[in-house]
Amino acid sequence: MxxxxxxxxxxxxxxxxxxxxxxxxxxxxxxxxxxxxxxxxxxxxxxxxxxxxxxxxxxxxxxxxxxxxxxxxxxxxxxxxxxxxxxxxxxxxxxxxxxxxxxxxxxxxxxxxxxxxxxxxxxxxxxxxxxxxxxxxxxxxxxxxxxxxxxxxxxxxxxxxxxxxxxxxxxxxxxxxxxxxxxxxxxxxxxxxxxxxxxxxxxxxxxxxxxxxxxxxxxLPVKTKKVKTKKIPYDVFIVEDEQGRILMEQRPETGLLANMWQFPMVEVKKDVVTDSVMAEMYHFELAGKDHLMPLKHVFSHLVWQMDGYILRATDVEEPPERSAWLTLDEVEKLPLSVSMQKFLAQYRIERQKL
DNA sequence: AATTCGGGGGC
DNA sequence: GCCCCAGAATT
The missing domain is CATH 1.10.340.30 (Hypothetical protein; domain 2)
Structure with a gap:
């Protein structure tokens, strides 16, 4: 007592x-x-x-x-x-x-x-x-x-x-x-x-x-549990069209980073050519590709291992639901996760060089 | 009861 | 690296 x-x-x-x-x-x-x-x-x-x-x-x-x-x-x-x-x-x-x-x-x-x-x-x-x-x-x-x-x-x-x-x-x-x-x-x-x-x-x-x-x-205190984190590899694509607009997509309304916007990303799996998947899924022709720095992002329960790329797109057609071609000014107004802000920062630097 | 939700700082 | 942080919702 x-x-x-x-x-x-x-x-x-x-x-x-x-x-x-x-x-x-x-x-x-x-x-x-x-x-x-x-x-x-x-x-x-x-x-x-x-x-x-x-x-x-x-x-x-x-x-x-x-x-x-x-x-x-x-x-x-x-x-x-x-x-x-x-x-x-x-x-x-x-x-x-x-x-x-x-x-x-x-x-x-x-x-x-x-x-x-x-x-x-x-x-x-x-x-x-x-x-x-x-x-x-x-x-x-x-x-x-x-x-x-x-x-x-x-x-x-x-x-x-x-x-x-x-x-x-x-x-x-x-x-x-x-x-x-x-x-x-x-x-x-x-x-x-x-x-x-x-x-x-x-x-x-x-x-x-x-x-x-x-x-x-x-x-003290006594605490047992520890979390196991899964690693998931992604390719992240900053896609530019001929007017310099950028392809963005909004994440699903539930789950991780719900309703946040991101550069489209494709999970890397065996026998999957991610940039071809991109061109097909978002309806454009692939006309160029540059590499960005890889980026690791740690969440509480998982890790994204991301490789970044800049793609040039031509013959752009209507994008799917929850995605859009936007100017850089429009992109800045969207809510982005921290990993996407890091890619955006990288992209600005790359763009300065050109 | 266990898992899913972000991101950063301290050590 | 690991742990924790003025936790809640979902399964």
């Missing part, structure tokens, strides 16, 4: 109020803005999020503005941030709030959890930070901190383990300041109670940390 609940709360909250970083979303309690920040921060570091957050709220300052946004422009604002379904779900959730809740983000876990893209963590984070509702918000930081403070050695890779930590937070949470308590746990995990070499000597709750006294904090 944990005997230090009250001391822990006080030490954590006071430390947070004293030492917290000055972050953009800490200047507001607007539930819409907190919501945006929490979605961006899913699996994404604070330093990465900051410029995206500033830009996003500039473009979509209110829930109504986001609800009214068109998807291509919306995706463009998320370009480079990754996990693109987050922003589609965010817009869907915001639209629900505008249409069904009079524009007011719901204040109970039950209701807010029905919104698209709002899972157990985001629900608790928005409720506690925007509204001061005492609800758990368990992320990776919280599991690491509490696994050490309470010496919990369950495998955090298992879904059921998160429930253990959610129960723990509900027993520990400071009802007088749920916002500072939840944020304090996360801030502590980010700044002090780090995955490797935690700074225990600087920790405000060291006196109340079971692992510090009785164990080895750096050995």
């Amino acid at each position: 944990y005997r230090y609940t009250k001391q822990f709360q006080k030490a954590l909250v006071e430390w947070f109020n004293r030492e917290k970083r000055d972050l953009p979303w800490r200047h507001t309690t607007d539930p819409y803005k907190i919501w945006v920040s929490e979605v961006m921060l899913q699996q994404t570091r604070v330093d990465t999020v900051i410029p995206y957050y500033e830009n996003f709220l500039e473009k979509f300052p209110t829930a109504q503005a986001l609800a009214d946004a068109n998807e291509e422009f919306l995706l463009k604002q998320w370009e480079g941030l990754g996990y693109y379904s987050r922003v589609r779900n965010l817009q869907a959730g915001v639209r629900e709030v505008v249409e069904n809740y009079g524009g007011v983000v719901p204040k109970t876990r039950e209701e807010i959890s029905t919104l698209k893209g709002v899972g157990p963590y985001t629900a608790g984070a928005v409720l506690s930070i925007a509204y001061g509702v005492p609800e758990h918000a368990v992320d990776g930081n919280v599991m690491r901190v509490l696994s050490r403070v309470l010496m919990i050695d369950e495998d955090i890779a298992l879904p059921k383990t998160k429930k253990t930590f959610e129960r723990a937070v509900m027993e520990l949470i400071d009802y007088d300041n749920p916002s500072a308590f939840n944020q304090g746990l996360m801030e502590l995990g980010a700044m002090v109670c780090t995955p490797t070499s935690p700074s225990c000597l600087l920790c405000p709750v060291r006196d109340y940390c079971t692992a510090f006294h009785e164990g080895e904090p750096e050995k």
